[in-house]
Amino acid sequence: MKYTRMISLMVFMLLLSSCGKNESGDAEKQAPTPAERVAVLDQGPRAVQTVKLNDSLANRGRVLFDDKSCSDCHTLGEAEMAPDLLGVLDRRTEDWLMMQITQPEWMNEHDPITRQLISDFDLEMIETGVEGADAKALLHFLLRETGNASP
Numbered sequence: 001m002k003y004t005r006m007i008s009l010m011v012f013m014l015l016l017s018s019c020g021k022n023e024s025g026d027a028e029k030q031a032p033t034p035a036e037r038v039a040v041l042d043q044g045p046r047a048v049q050t051v052k053l054n055d056s057l058a059n060r061g062r063v064l065f066d067d068k069s070c071s072d073c074h075t076l077g078e079a080e081m082a083p084d085l086l087g088v089l090d091r092r093t094e095d096w097l098m099m100q101i102t103q104p105e106w107m108n109e110h111d112p113i114t115r116q117l118i119s120d121f122d123l124e125m126i127e128t129g130v131e132g133a134d135a136k137a138l139l140h141f142l143l144r145e146t147g148n149a150s151p
């Protein structure tokens with residue numbers, strides 16, 4: 001009798017502990033919310049410190065800048081209808097820039113910096129279909145242009 005009670009107590013405790021494990025395991029797997037993502041997007045060193053200039057990537061970025069219609073709205077040297085992109089790597093982090101270039105609509109919905117820019121310029125950036133590797137190449141191009149422009 002005593003023995004059976006001990007067994008059932010042990011089974012009960014085992015169940016309890018596995019329950020706990022499942023709960024915390026699930027919590028770790030949950031994707032961060034948009035608010036949690038934007039909170040860290042522009043934290044840390046500016047992109048100018050993390051992007052190490054690669055000339056062939058920058059050459060590819062220069063072609064993409066026209067081909068992907070960035071130059072329809074953006075200038076390098078004078079802000080007109082959209083933010084001037086000269087020196088933009090001094091202003092933002094690499095992660096933030098990658099998100100702005102590849103997912104401007106998501107940024108429009110969630111990111112406070114992007115929303116401020118939209119109200120400053122009274123214009124929203126459109127989706128250009130640019131993805132990871134091309135966005136990186138564009139950053140290298142923008143970095144090289146910034147370097148060329150400084151005295």
Ligand code: HEC
Nearest residue numbers: 068069070073082083114117118123124125126128130138
């Ligand atoms: C239809 C015009 C338009 C096109 C095309 C466009 N942008 Fe933009 N872009 C904007 C506007 C307006 C903003 C600011 C408001 C916003 O973010 O929606 C912006 C914001 C940005 C920013 C952030 C600027 C800052 O000061 O932080 C970057 C970087 C950028 N664009 C890069 C690009 C690149 C690279 C391309 C091409 C793949 C591109 N944009 C295409 C209009 C455009």
